[in-house]
Amino acid sequence: MASPWIAGLRSVALNVPNLAQAEDFYTRVWHLDVVARTDDALYLRGTGADHHLLALHRGGDRPQIRHVTLRARSAQALQDIAAATDRAGGRVYSPVGPIAESGGGMGLTIRDPDGRLLQIVHGDERHADAREVKDRPYRLAHAVLNSHDVESTRRFFEQALGFSLSDRTRIMAFMNCDRDHHSIALGDADNDALNHIAFVMPDLDSVMRGGGRMRDAGHGIEWGPGRHGPGDNAFNYFIDPFGVVIEYTAEVEQIDDSYRVGGPDDWKWPTGRVDQWGISQPPSARLKEAQRAVFFVPTSA
Numbered sequence: 001m002a003s004p005w006i007a008g009l010r011s012v013a014l015n016v017p018n019l020a021q022a023e024d025f026y027t028r029v030w031h032l033d034v035v036a037r038t039d040d041a042l043y044l045r046g047t048g049a050d051h052h053l054l055a056l057h058r059g060g061d062r063p064q065i066r067h068v069t070l071r072a073r074s075a076q077a078l079q080d081i082a083a084a085t086d087r088a089g090g091r092v093y094s095p096v097g098p099i100a101e102s103g104g105g106m107g108l109t110i111r112d113p114d115g116r117l118l119q120i121v122h123g124d125e126r127h128a129d130a131r132e133v134k135d136r137p138y139r140l141a142h143a144v145l146n147s148h149d150v151e152s153t154r155r156f157f158e159q160a161l162g163f164s165l166s167d168r169t170r171i172m173a174f175m176n177c178d179r180d181h182h183s184i185a186l187g188d189a190d191n192d193a194l195n196h197i198a199f200v201m202p203d204l205d206s207v208m209r210g211g212g213r214m215r216d217a218g219h220g221i222e223w224g225p226g227r228h229g230p231g232d233n234a235f236n237y238f239i240d241p242f243g244v245v246i247e248y249t250a251e252v253e254q255i256d257d258s259y260r261v262g263g264p265d266d267w268k269w270p271t272g273r274v275d276q277w278g279i280s281q282p283p284s285a286r287l288k289e290a291q292r293a294v295f296f297v298p299t300s301a
């Protein structure tokens with residue numbers, strides 16, 4: 001069921017150790033474009049309407065996640081989310097007001113009980129030249145966040161942001177806010193790290209070409225190619241130069257209120273299989289390690 005407040009995932013903000021290296025990698029290899037920059041930050045867009053998909057800030061020697069940015073359906077939704085956040089046991093970290101950063105709009109940042117920072121924006125800049133271009137990311141598909149208590153994090157996303165569960169597997173809760181099967185997923189884990197960020201490619205061919213381009217650049221496919229169960233999307237997973245897990249994906253299932261929410265028993269693979277096609281190797285040990293190593297910037301509760 002669509003969220004009354006959240007229209008979708010817009011962007012993710014990260015701290016990275018080296019902005020020049022990040023610019024080279026995310027433009028030349030990952031195929032985003034620079035849309036804005038300051039002395040300390042770089043904003044990268046896809047070919048879709050979203051102002052930027054990644055905000056990269058100059059940070060320390062390890063990557064960190066600053067926040068995940070969601071787009072609200074209305075200005076009123078920002079107020080509704082602020083009130084709901086308090087009721088859900090979170091905290092308004094910065095109140096509703098103009099966003100000073102590139103992309104602008106009005107927004108607020110909320111903090112969930114475990115310290116995840118979620119920025120919600122409305123009226124941010126959109127690009128008029130949105131178009132799908134082969135072999136270039138169009139928008140974000142989803143962000144996956146680890147949780148040491150998925151059911152409690154899930155309740156927060158439901159109560160504070162109006163998300164609803166689209167599927168629950170043994171290892172993940174898929175959270176829906178609009179037509180995409182999931183825009184956020186919560187991974188069962190022993191920590192609250194960023195698991196990965198997925199970028200929508202215009203088609204399957206682009207997911208595969210991206211795999212070759214990444215391999216040529218020294219970033220081999222760590223999981224894939226394959227097709228997921230929940231969400232039905234095709235995937236290739238990689239690790240960026242700093243250790244952040246990134247995914248090219250395509251053909252994400254579009255759902256509506258008639259979607260039947262599945263549980264762990266609906267999503268069991270035959271032995272040895274890790275994707276629908278049955279061609280993918282399991283995720284690499286390196287990937288599994290990277291999927292638990294990038295943490296939110298610490299904030300006080």
Ligand SMILES: [Fe+2]
Pocket residue numbers: 142144196198247
């Ligand atoms: Fe994914």
